[in-house]
Amino acid sequence: MVGRLLMLAAVCLLGGLLSASLVRFSPGYGVDERELDPRLSQASVEAIRNSHRLNSGLLSYYGHYLSGAVHGDLGSSLWLQRPISALLKERFPVTAKSVLIGVSLAWFVALTLSLAGVFLRGFYFDISTTLISGVFIALPAAVVAIFSVYLRAPVSVAIAVVTFPKLFRYLRNLLNHAYAQPYIMAARARGISRAKILFRHILPLASPTLFALMGVSLAVAFGAAIPIEALCDSPGVGQLAWQAALNRDLPLIMNLTLLVTLITVAANMFANAAHERAM
Amino acid sequence: MNTPRLRLICALVLGLIFVLGLFAGTVSPYPYAKQFREHPNVAPSSTHLLGTDSLGRDLFARVIYGTRVSLLLAPAAALLSTLLAGILGGFAGLLGGWCEKIILAATDLSMALPLLFVLLALRALLPLDISPILSVIATFALLGLLGWPSSLRVVWAATKNLRNSDFLLLARATGCSRRRMIVRHLLPNLRPVLFAQFWISIPVFVLTEATLSMLGLGVIEPLPSWGNLLRGLEDISAVSANPWRLTPLVLLILVVICFQFILPAQEETA
Numbered sequence: 296m297v298g299r300l301l302m303l304a305a306v307c308l309l310g311g312l313l314s315a316s317l318v319r320f321s322p323g324y325g326v327d328e329r330e331l332d333p334r335l336s337q338a339s340v341e342a343i344r345n346s347h348r349l350n351s352g353l354l355s356y357y358g359h360y361l362s363g364a365v366h367g368d369l370g371s372s373l374w375l376q377r378p379i380s381a382l383l384k385e386r387f388p389v390t391a392k393s394v395l396i397g398v399s400l401a402w403f404v405a406l407t408l409s410l411a412g413v414f415l416r417g418f419y420f421d422i423s424t425t426l427i428s429g430v431f432i433a434l435p436a437a438v439v440a441i442f443s444v445y446l447r448a449p450v451s452v453a454i455a456v457v458t459f460p461k462l463f464r465y466l467r468n469l470l471n472h473a474y475a476q477p478y479i480m481a482a483r484a485r486g487i488s489r490a491k492i493l494f495r496h497i498l499p500l501a502s503p504t505l506f507a508l509m510g511v512s513l514a515v516a517f518g519a520a521i522p523i524e525a526l527c528d529s530p531g532v533g534q535l536a537w538q539a540a541l542n543r544d545l546p547l548i549m550n551l552t553l554l555v556t557l558i559t560v561a562a563n564m565f566a567n568a569a570h571e572r573a574m
Numbered sequence: 575m576n577t578p579r580l581r582l583i584c585a586l587v588l589g590l591i592f593v594l595g596l597f598a599g600t601v602s603p604y605p606y607a608k609q610f611r612e613h614p615n616v617a618p619s620s621t622h623l624l625g626t627d628s629l630g631r632d633l634f635a636r637v638i639y640g641t642r643v644s645l646l647l648a649p650a651a652a653l654l655s656t657l658l659a660g661i662l663g664g665f666a667g668l669l670g671g672w673c674e675k676i677i678l679a680a681t682d683l684s685m686a687l688p689l690l691f692v693l694l695a696l697r698a699l700l701p702l703d704i705s706p707i708l709s710v711i712a713t714f715a716l717l718g719l720l721g722w723p724s725s726l727r728v729v730w731a732a733t734k735n736l737r738n739s740d741f742l743l744l745a746r747a748t749g750c751s752r753r754r755m756i757v758r759h760l761l762p763n764l765r766p767v768l769f770a771q772f773w774i775s776i777p778v779f780v781l782t783e784a785t786l787s788m789l790g791l792g793v794i795e796p797l798p799s800w801g802n803l804l805r806g807l808e809d810i811s812a813v814s815a816n817p818w819r820l821t822p823l824v825l826l827i828l829v830v831i832c833f834q835f836i837l838p839a840q841e842e843t844a
Contacts, residue, residue, distance in 0.1 A: 309683055429831050433829075433834075434827065436785055437784065437789060438807065518690045522785050522788065526788075526808070537791075539698065540697060540789075541791070543701075544698070552688065556686050563686075
């Protein structure tokens with residue numbers, strides 16, 4: 296557990312340093328539009344320039360960022376001229392809700408179809424699910440977003456459509472592999488019920504990968520949230536990241552990237568810890 | 575499902591689409607940016623096989639040129655990412671020790687970063703009004719430079735297995751030089767793994783480019799790519815008036831499905 300927490304801290308620090316480097320060395324860093332305001336006196340312009348010079352080195356910039364982050368101050372958005380922490384407080388719950396509903400829906404459908412495939416063993420069922428998941432996997436998330444606008448489907452359904460095929464393919468292979476184990480064939484030959492085989496033999500065997508998949512599915516869903524929220528006009532962090540990229544608001548986009556990275560790493564850590572406890 | 579016949583059909587379809595893209599200048603009746611201002615949004619006809627877009631540009635020409643951009647540059651990006659994964663994963667697997675630990679830690683960190691967020695961040699570093707050619711190069715270079723971590727893990731595991739294999743132990747015991755060991759023994763055995771990683775990366779990059787271009791952060795107009803052609807789908811009235819506007823989407827789905835069927839099975843690459 297200590298090792299994992301250290302890993303999380305390392306991701307925070309290294310990711311933060313990477314973000315700070317990108318922001319610090321981006322073209323136009325330290326240039327302030329207010330300097331062009333003719334109403335400002337020379338002393339005011341000089342004061343603005345001095346405020347930028349204070350943190351002009353990478354390490355001092357990073358140190359300033361870290362000390363602010365510890366106190367909940369993530370800096371200000373260059374484009375919206377608002378504190379980034381306030382923007383995250385507003386936007387993150389929207390994305391979190393869509394992602395959680397979308398991932399749950401994708402897991403439910405993928406697990407149901409995979410289990411049905413394992414137990415039914417129907418040729419046409421197999422072909423049709425392979426074809427559907429193959430077409431869904433070939434759709435860019437942005438196209439899924441456009442179709443969800445056409446059909447007036449919620450953002451969470453679009454996220455589920457993007458996450459489902461990747462989950463389904465893993466789950467189906469995993470469960471098929473577990474179902475083909477010799478001791479499960481022996482259990483079937485002895486007439487043990489399907490439910491008992493599933494809960495006592497297949498799921499425990501597949502559980503390590505299932506736990507790992509939970510973290511991966513969250514990462515996929517957060518990635519899909521950018522184009523889906525952008526094109527469905529949903530006011531979440533995905534849309535904010537897109538708008539920040541279009542407006543070259545690097546401090547905002549780097550903070551968003553760090554936030555999603557931390558969530559993904561924490562989800563993976565939680566999944567691993569849950570798996571170890573289950574073992 | 576991966577029967578040889580199905581693979582052959584998929585390879586033929588992919589080959590045909592590649593050739594069409596490669597010879598876009600010959601196949602296409604018009605340049606991709608030529609406007610027929612008196613004929614915007616027209617239905618398919620003998621002069622415009624797939625009709626025209628809202629700016630009066632021939633859709634067939636744009637699809638063919640877009641195929642060239644998407645299908646020729648995605649393999650280039652895949653080659654770059656596989657090369658990076660091969661070099662770094664090979665070093666990590668062969669050398670072991672601190673080198674391995676540092677490379678794997680960097681890989682874990684890169685894998686923790688969500689690709690699309692990082693792409694947006696790096697793309698935001700560049701001005702939005704760069705030239706179309708530069709936008710193509712920037713998009714696919716970013717994909718190639720950021721797409722290596724998952725491939726590296728596979729290459730590293732394969733190299734490590736090979737390093738501990740009996741035949742390499744025997745080669746070392748007989749005084750085989752490191753260079754000869756890498757060139758004659760390691761690389762030929764890593765080739766299927768590298769090939770599989772290259773092949774897997776292509777559809778991933780095609781789809782990512784499509785998403786980036788649809789968001790206005792990939793290939794910039796007037797240069798066509800499947801991604802920016804798909805932006806036309808946002809106009810539902812134009813799509814319902816001319817369903818042939820779905821052609822880039824159909825091509826994209828067809829190509830990704832063909833790649834999936836052609837992909838070598840795990841047991842063949844192991």
